[in-house]
Amino acid sequence: MKTDDQLHSRVVATLYLLSGVLMLLLSIQNYRYGLYPLVYSASLIACMLIGLAAYARFATNPAQLNRAGVWVLSLCLVLITKDSFDYPIEVKHWAFPIGLLSFIALKHRAAMILTSVAAATLTLALIDAEGLVRALSFATSYTLLIALASTFAQLHQQRSRTLVELAIHEPMTRAYNYRYLEETLEKEICRADRTGKSLSLLALEIDYFPQVQDVHGTLVANDLLNQFSETLHSMIRAGDSEYYDSSRTFYLLLPCTPSEGVVVIAERIRRTIEESSWPVVDAITVSLGCTSYLTEARDCTVNSFINDANVALIEAQKNGHNRVCHHG
Amino acid sequence: MPQSDHQLLIQSKPYFYSIVLSGGLCLASLFAGSILLALLSFILGLLLMLGKLKGAELQEPEKARTQFRWITLGLAATSLLGVYFGESTMKVWLYALPLLIFFFYEFKPAFSIIALLSLVTIVVLNGLNSPFENIQFIGSYILYIGISCSLVYLREIRRKQLKPLRRTDNLTKAATQEHLDEDLAKEVQRSEREGSDLAVMAMALDPSCISKLSQKQQAEVNIDIGKLLHNNLRVFDSYYLWDQDEFLIVLPHTNSAQSIKIANELRIKVRKEISAAEESVTISVGIAGLNVGDDSKALVKRAADALAQTVAKGSNRTQLYREDKAGDKNGGEA
Numbered sequence: 001m002k003t004d005d006q007l008h009s010r011v012v013a014t015l016y017l018l019s020g021v022l023m024l025l026l027s028i029q030n031y032r033y034g035l036y037p038l039v040y041s042a043s044l045i046a047c048m049l050i051g052l053a054a055y056a057r058f059a060t061n062p063a064q065l066n067r068a069g070v071w072v073l074s075l076c077l078v079l080i081t082k083d084s085f086d087y088p089i090e091v092k093h094w095a096f097p098i099g100l101l102s103f104i105a106l107k108h109r110a111a112m113i114l115t116s117v118a119a120a121t122l123t124l125a126l127i128d129a130e131g132l133v134r135a136l137s138f139a140t141s142y143t144l145l146i147a148l149a150s151t152f153a154q155l156h157q158q159r160s161r162t163l164v165e166l167a168i169h170e171p172m173t174r175a176y177n178y179r180y181l182e183e184t185l186e187k188e189i190c191r192a193d194r195t196g197k198s199l200s201l202l203a204l205e206i207d208y209f210p211q212v213q214d215v216h217g218t219l220v221a222n223d224l225l226n227q228f229s230e231t232l233h234s235m236i237r238a239g240d241s242e243y244y245d246s247s248r249t250f251y252l253l254l255p256c257t258p259s260e261g262v263v264v265i266a267e268r269i270r271r272t273i274e275e276s277s278w279p280v281v282d283a284i285t286v287s288l289g290c291t292s293y294l295t296e297a298r299d300c301t302v303n304s305f306i307n308d309a310n311v312a313l314i315e316a317q318k319n320g321h322n323r324v325c326h327h328g
Numbered sequence: 329m330p331q332s333d334h335q336l337l338i339q340s341k342p343y344f345y346s347i348v349l350s351g352g353l354c355l356a357s358l359f360a361g362s363i364l365l366a367l368l369s370f371i372l373g374l375l376l377m378l379g380k381l382k383g384a385e386l387q388e389p390e391k392a393r394t395q396f397r398w399i400t401l402g403l404a405a406t407s408l409l410g411v412y413f414g415e416s417t418m419k420v421w422l423y424a425l426p427l428l429i430f431f432f433y434e435f436k437p438a439f440s441i442i443a444l445l446s447l448v449t450i451v452v453l454n455g456l457n458s459p460f461e462n463i464q465f466i467g468s469y470i471l472y473i474g475i476s477c478s479l480v481y482l483r484e485i486r487r488k489q490l491k492p493l494r495r496t497d498n499l500t501k502a503a504t505q506e507h508l509d510e511d512l513a514k515e516v517q518r519s520e521r522e523g524s525d526l527a528v529m530a531m532a533l534d535p536s537c538i539s540k541l542s543q544k545q546q547a548e549v550n551i552d553i554g555k556l557l558h559n560n561l562r563v564f565d566s567y568y569l570w571d572q573d574e575f576l577i578v579l580p581h582t583n584s585a586q587s588i589k590i591a592n593e594l595r596i597k598v599r600k601e602i603s604a605a606e607e608s609v610t611i612s613v614g615i616a617g618l619n620v621g622d623d624s625k626a627l628v629k630r631a632a633d634a635l636a637q638t639v640a641k642g643s644n645r646t647q648l649y650r651e652d653k654a655g656d657k658n659g660g661e662a
Contacts, residue, residue, distance in 0.1 A: 015474070015475055025467060026468075029467070093467075100472060131360075132356050132360070133417065134417045136352055137417045141423055141424055143343075147343040149427065151340055155333060159487075
C-alpha cells in the first residue's frame with residue numbers, strides 16, 4: 001500500500017509542477033500579447049501550483065497534501081471565476097485542466113464538489129459576460145468533462161478497493177490473512193503503548209484437525225474451516241478482528257482487553273464451539289492460547305507477541321486439548 | 329464487477345446533465361439565431377443520448393465499446409466542424425474528446441488518434457483569427473492532455489495489477505482474449521516438448537440462428553454456451569471468447585479425430601439444451617490440429633478458416649481444416 005500511495009503522490013506532484021510550468025509559460029505569452037491582468041492571475045496560479053509541487057515533494061502525509069490541494073485548486077478556480085468577468089473568452093479555458101487535475105489530486109467527493117461549484121459559478125459569470133449561448137456551450141462541455149473525469153476516478157477507486165480486499169483477505173475463510181495480522185499488530189502495539197490500555201491476542205486451533213482432514217478429506221475439512229470461521233466472526237465484538245494463517249491457526253486480535261477479559265472470551269468461545277453441532281464431523285472442540293500485552297512490560301515485538309500466543313496454544317494442547325491457556 | 333465501465337459513465341448524473349444542457353444550448357442558440365450552433369449542439373445531444381440508450385442496452389463491454397468509438401468520432405467531427413466554420417464558442421467542446429478517446433480506446437491507438445486530432449485542431453485554429461484566445465487554448469489544451477495521460481497511466485497500472493487476478497469474463501466464464509495468445513503459445517511449446525497432440529476449435533452460432541435473434545438474445549445464448557462449455561469440457565481444456573461471438577477452445581492431449589468427436593458431442597448438446605426465442609440453436613465448429621512448426625497465431629487462424637469453410641457449406645456441421653480446402657468429415661445434420 002505504501003508504494004502505491006507514493007506512486008500516486010509522485011504523479012500528483014509531477015502534475016502540479018507541469019501545470020505550474022505551463023501556467024508560467026501562459027503568463028509569459030500573455031505578457032507578450034499585452035493581456036496584463038491575465039499575466040497577474042496566470043503567474044499567481046503558476047506560483048501556487050509550483051509551491052504545491054514543492055510541498056508535495058516534502059509532505060509525508062497524503063492527507064496533508066490533499067488538504068493543501070483542495071485549498072490551492074479552489075483558490076485557482078476562484079481566481080479564474082473572478083477574471084472571467086473581464087476576459088470571459090480567454091480565461092474559461094483555464095478551468096478545464098484545473099478541473100481535471102482536481103479529479104486526480106483530490107478525493108473523489110472533494111473534486112466533485114469543487115468542480116460542480118466551479119461549473120455553476122463560471123456559467124453564471126459567463127452568462128453575465130458573454131451571453132446565454134456561449135455560457136451554455138461552456139456548461140455543456142464542462143459537465144461532460146466532469147462526467148468523464150469522475151467516472152475515471154471512480155473506476156480507479158473501485159479497482160484500488162478490489163486490490164486491497166484481495167491483498168488482505170485469506171481466500172478460503174474470508175478472514176484476514178497473516179500478513180495483515182502482522183501489519184495490524186504493529187499498529188495496535190504502538191497504540192497500546194500510547195494509550196496505556198492492554199491488548200490481547202488469541203490463537204486457536206480446532207483439535208485434531210489433521211485427523212479430520214485424513215478421515216473426511218480436504219473438502220469437508222475446508223467446509224468445516226469455513227463454518228468455523230463464520231462462527232468465530234459472529235462471536236467477536238465490533239473492533240475485534242479475525243485472522244487465519246492458511247495452515248490451521250486462527251487468531252483473534254482484541255484491543256483494549258485485559259488478561260481477565262480475554263480468558264472470559266476464550267472460555268465462551270470454547271464452550272460455544274463445543275456445544276454447537278457441525279456438519280459431517282458433528283462435534284469439534286478447540287484449544288485456545290491467549291496472551292495479553294501490558295504496557296509495563298516494554299519488550300514486546302510483533303513476533304514475540306504472536307509467539308507468546310502460540311506457546312500458550314501449544315500448552316493448552318499439551319494439557320489435553322479443549323481448554324484455554326494464558327501465557328505472559 | 330457488477331457493471332461494466334461504460335455503464336458507470338452513462339448512468340452518472342453529470343452525463344445526464346450534459347445531455348440536458350446540450351438540449352438547452354440547442355434551444356438557446358436557435359432563439360439567438362445561430363442555426364449552425366443549434367444544429368451542431370443538436371447532433372451533440374443526439375450522440376450523447378444515443379450513447380446512453382445504446383449503452384444501457386448492450387451488456388457486453390466489447391460491443392458497447394465499438395458503439396461508443398463511433399459516437400466519440402462523431403463528437404470529434406462535430407466539434408471540429410463547428411470550430412472550422414467559425415463557431416469559436418465550440419472550442420471548449422474539444423476538451424471532452426481526449427478523455428472520451430482514452431475511455432473507449434486502448435492506450436496506443438488512443439494516443440495516435442489524439443495526436444492526429446491535436447494536429448487537425450492546430451491546423452483549424454491557425455485559420456481562425458483570435459490569437460488571444462488561441463494562446464489560452466493551446467496552453468490549457470497541452471496541460472489538459474498531459475493530465476489525462478497521467479490519469480490513463482494510473483488506470484493502466486491498476487489494470488496490470490488486477491489482470492492476473494481476473495482472468496475470466498464475468499458472464500460467459502470464458503477466459504478473455506488477451507490470455508489466448510499467451511496460453512496457446514505455452515500449450516504449443518508443451519505439446520512440442522512432450523510430443524503430445526493439441527487441437528484448437530473455433531465455434532460460433534450459425535448465421536441462420538443469428539439472423540433470427542436480437543442482439544440481446546444473442547448475448548444470452550453466448551452466456552448459455554459458455555456455461556455449457558464450462559460444464560462439459562475437461563478441466564485442462566480452456567476456452568476463450570473470441571471476436572465477441574466466437575468461442576475458441578484449446579484441447580491439449582487431443583488429436584484431430586478425438587477433437588471431432590468432442591465437437592460433435594458439443595454440437596448435439598447445444599442443439600438439445602440451448603434455445604432462444606423458443607427455437608433450438610445450432611452451432612458450427614472448425615477444428616485445426618497442431619502440425620510441426622505451427623505457432624499459436626497460425627493455429628487460431630486455421631481454426632477460424634475451417635469454421636468459415638464449414639459455415640459456407642451449411643449449418644450445424646463440424647469440419648477439420650485441410651490445406652486443400654476439401655476435406656470435411658462428419659459433416660451434415662447431426
